[in-house]
Each structure stands twice: as structure tokens, then as C-alpha cells.
Amino acid sequence: MSAAAIELQNLHKSFGKTAIIRGVNLAVAKGERHAIIGPNGAGKSTLFNLISGRFPVTSGAILLNGEDVTRLKPFEINRRGLSRSFQITNIFHRLSVFENIRCAVLWSLGYRYSFWHRLDGLKDARERAESVMQAIGLERRRDTLAGLLSYAEQRALEIGITIAGGADVILLDEPTAGMNRGETAQAVALIRRISQGKTLIMVEHDMSVVFGLADRISVLVYGEVIATDAPGAIRQNKAVQEAYLGQEAAH
């Protein structure tokens, strides 16, 4: 069997004396759609920040397709095929939708730091950017400044930037946060489309999204994974119900 897309080995993260992630072990297989759920403050976003290299880990290891990426910088991890989105929209506000996406495809197409190519002459970059815009349904907003898009459109662009480089492991941090029912349904369809044949890990609060999309679910409570299982089994899991779902239902 080939290595897992992502493997976390006894991962720890502390800020000062406060332990946020306390020994997480998790393996996500290639092609799996994996959701991480848990109450606020459980460390879900921190976990993403560790995997993507945004924060240094305190101890433990992160393997990406079998390779140790624990100490690598974000751009090095990205170049190895892992891309992430952000909970708070993180786009290039003063660039157009097209430019946002095109920036995100440049490295993977090998243009690196070139100052001898004319951007508009790069057919492959344009075509890739256009196909991504189509995938996220923003082709009609091609020349609109990213900062002027509606919230739902910005969230779609956020996902577009994340997938544009062709990464095969995609981390989505609360992709439907702040969306209404209709927008959420569209976002779910979008996530389903773009994660075809890829490994997806997402943090999500909306349980209908989680149970509709995920192949497996991990429940993170106070920095520890208390259960990892298929959606049906997670629903039945007593510990999970007590720690999280039951608490939700009580509201």
C-alpha cells in the first residue's frame, strides 16, 4: 500500500505553557475526503496551520505522501503538492479575479521568479486560470477586483486560489462559514467537483456539509482526536455525542 497522503505522528503544539494540540495521530489516505470537527477552541485551525507550515510544531512529525515535511516552510510544503484555504478570506484584494488565479498557477507551471516572460504571452497560465475560474463559477467576474466581490464569491475565489496550483492534497478551513443555505449548497457542489481524485481535508462547522461530503470524520476535542471513523459510526459514537454532537443538540 502506498503511503498516506497525510500522516500526523504524535503531533504537539504549545503556545507558551498552553498546549493546544496534544498528541494527534491521524492518517488520511490518498483520494479520501476527510473532515475534522470539534467544538470551538479544539485546535482545528491550529492543526491546519501546523500541517501547512504556518506555525512550527512543538514536537511530532508530519508526513506528506510519505515525506517528512515537519520543518518545511509554507512555500516548500506547497511546492510538494499541499495547498490550503483560510477561514478568514485571504485573497489579493487589489488584483482582479483572473490575476488572483493566474498568480496561483505560475509556480506550478514552472515560471518561478521569471522577469523575462511576458505574462500575457503565457498561454498555459491563461488557460489554466480560465479553467479554474470556470470551475469555481467566476468566469463572468474575470476582471472584477477581488476586493469588490460578494462574500460568497470571495469564498469561491479563496478555493480557486487553493486549487489553482494543481495540488493533490487540499486543506479547506471552514469553506462554508458565514454562508446562507443556498450559497452553502453551491459551495458543497463546488467542493465535490474540485476534490475529484484528490485528497481533501476540511474543517467545518456545518454538520450537513460534513456528513454530506466526508468519507471519514475525525473529532478533535481539546487538542486530541477522540475518534476517527465513517460518518455513520461517528454519529453513533457515545464519546463524540457527549463531547460534541450532544452538546450541539442541546442548544
Place this chain on the structure above:
Amino acid sequence: MPFAPTRSGDLLRFAPMNVGRWFIWGTTALVMLALPLVFRQGFALTLMSSMGTMIIFALSYNMLLGQSGMLSFGHAVYSGLGAYVAVHTLNLIGKGQIPLPVPLLPLVGGLAGAFFGVLFGYVTTKKSGTTFAMITLGIGEMVFASALMFPAFFGGEGGVSTNRVVPKPFLGITLGPSIQVYYLIALWCFLSMVLMYAWTATPLGRIANAVRDNPERVAFIGYDTQRVRYLTLILSAFFAGIAGALQCINFEIVTAENVSAARSGGPLIAAFVGGVGFFFGPIIGAVIFIFFVVALSDFTKAWQLYLGLFFVLMVMFAPGGIASLIALNLRVLEHGMLARLRWHYLWVLLAGAVTFAGFIAVVEMTYQLNDIAADGKGKVFGIAFDAQTFTPWLVAGTLLVAGGLALRSAWRGFRREWGEIEQTILDRGSA
């Protein structure tokens, strides 16, 4: 702030490009060719030559500030050291020890600038934001101090002088007459403008914009933001070095002042006044800046005061610079509403002119009173005055106060109208 760009991003696209690109570059070249035919005097040539070098310098600065979001307080390090290397090279050419045509000297300056960009940029671009700004300030002071400490290379207080007319001129271009110097500078200026514009539309140039807007995200699309800043700084230093070498050819002397903090302030002022959000902004800014420094300093000793005041007013009322004023007015024109502003503009300009005249009179008279060498007598706008008498003060004070009151009311009217027009345009956009 009625002139604050509401959509600074679309102003960025407001630059010579696409269909009009060849037309605009062609016109620019023609204007640069034709200018000396219109302004023939030696003074005008010197002025325009200085403007040419300043345009390169300011544009190279804006590669950092406007395009990449790096606020540098030490850009003169690159132009200045480029100028020093150029002046020594020129002296060696003069002695016949280096067989390099003098017109290619700016390339030497550029390479020297890039070399120091590689050296210092490695340190400065490790950081961004305020830290970057502080480090550039520190390196600027360090280089300035070195310039006085190592006279062998920097020439001490007197600097290093040279002669641009070498025994064996290239293709008969002696660079003796200032018209030849002008055309040399114009050529390099044009080349640099085209290249720096082209850079904005390369992968590195666009990623530099992305780093300016959101460095954090750039790291998650595969780019090392440090590397982006570093490479950009090296390229920017290259063009600064070209400007430095042209200054060396123009003035035939390079002193410690060339690497000073004051010199670093020049492109900052030029870029801000012209507009950092536009490619052509710093070009306008450079022309105005040199006008203040060279032309106005001939008329009044208080020119720096006027420059400072102008800078403050621009930053307060038009933070997007002159280029954004042009773009915003063009947008109003596009919507066919510029005519609604014509009377408001007239009143603001009239009242502004009266206020400014009063202000200048007060400044000049104060200057005459405080200048030990002067006797209080002087001239402003060609009118003789004696600052030790009461009447001129009364006149100046009246102008200042009456003008100021009129300006306030005119400005209010202008802002009201402008606000209504903005609203109409917004409504049209959403309809």
C-alpha cells in the same frame, strides 16, 4: 478626502497598455526627442536632463514602494554607489585604461547598483514592513558614514570629480555640449521606462503585487516572499544605478551627498506626489520634484519650505497622487459630468491662488527679516517690498485671510458637488 481613490486597483490598470501602448510609447519618445527643439536654453536642458535621471530614479523606487509594498528610506545607496563606481570608471576611461564608450557608462552604474542590491538587499529584504524601512534607513546612514570615512574611494568632503569628455570619444559623441548629454539621458530614460514597465507584466512583477497585497497568502501559492522582495530590490537597484551613472555624467562630480538620506527622500517624495499606485505616477512626480529643486531654488531660498508644504498638502488631500487626480477626473469625464465641476474648480483655484500668494508674501518677507545679510527689502512676484514697514504685511495678511476664507467656502462647494457625482456614478454602476 474627496480625491482618495475609491478603487485603487482599477487605477493600477490605468497605464500605457494594450491598444494604446505603441501610441503612448511612441508619443513619449517623440516628446523626448522634440523637447530640446522647444526649450533651447542651456538652463532648460540642464533641467530636463535632471528630470530624466530623476524619472529613472523615482520609477526604480516605485518598483519597491508602489509595486511591491516596500517602503525604503535608503534608495540613494544604490544610485549613489552606482554613481561612485561610474565616476571611477569614467576617470579610467579618460586615462585610456578602460576601452568602454562613455554612453555605455550607465550600464556600469546599473551593474554596480545591482551588485550592492545583492549585497545589502540580502539583509534588508529578510524583513518587510516597518522593519524593512528601518533597516534601509540604517544601511543608508552606514553607507553615508563610510563615504566620509574612506576618502580613497569616496573622495572625502570634496567627492570625486571627473570629465565626461574623454580623449577618444565614441562615434564622435564627445558629450561636451549639454544637448548631447540630454539625448544620452533621454535614451537611457526611455529604455529604463520601457523595461520597468515591461517588468510589471512579468511573473515576478505580478507576484510582487501579490506580495504587496497579501504576503501571507503568497507563501501558500508556492512563492518565497523573501526571494520575491530580494529579486525585486536587485532589479530596482540596477535601475537606480543607471540613474546614478547618468547623474555622474551630467554633473561630472559625485560626493557623499549622492548617498545621503536627503537624496533617498527625493524619489519617495516624487513617487508619492506623482502617485505610487500608477506606473506613470512617479514620472509626473519626478518632473515636479526637479522643478522644485532646480527651478524654484533659483527664485527663492525658501524652496524647501514650499516643497514640504506641497508634499504635506498632496498627502493630505490627494493621497493617491497626481496620477489618481487625473484618473478620477477622467472617470468623471467619462460619465459626462466634468462640466458640473468647472465653476467649482475655477473658484477653488482662484481662492487657492490668492491664499497662496498671501502665504508666499509672508514667507518671503519673514525670510528677508531674518536673513542677516538682507535689509528687509526684497521682491515678491516682481513687486518690491520693505519688510520693515507695515503696509506689505497688511496686504499679505489680507490676501492670506480673505483667500483662506474664500478657499474654505469654495472647497466645501466642490466637495459637495464631487460627492454627488461619486454617488451618481456608483448608482449607475450598481444599476
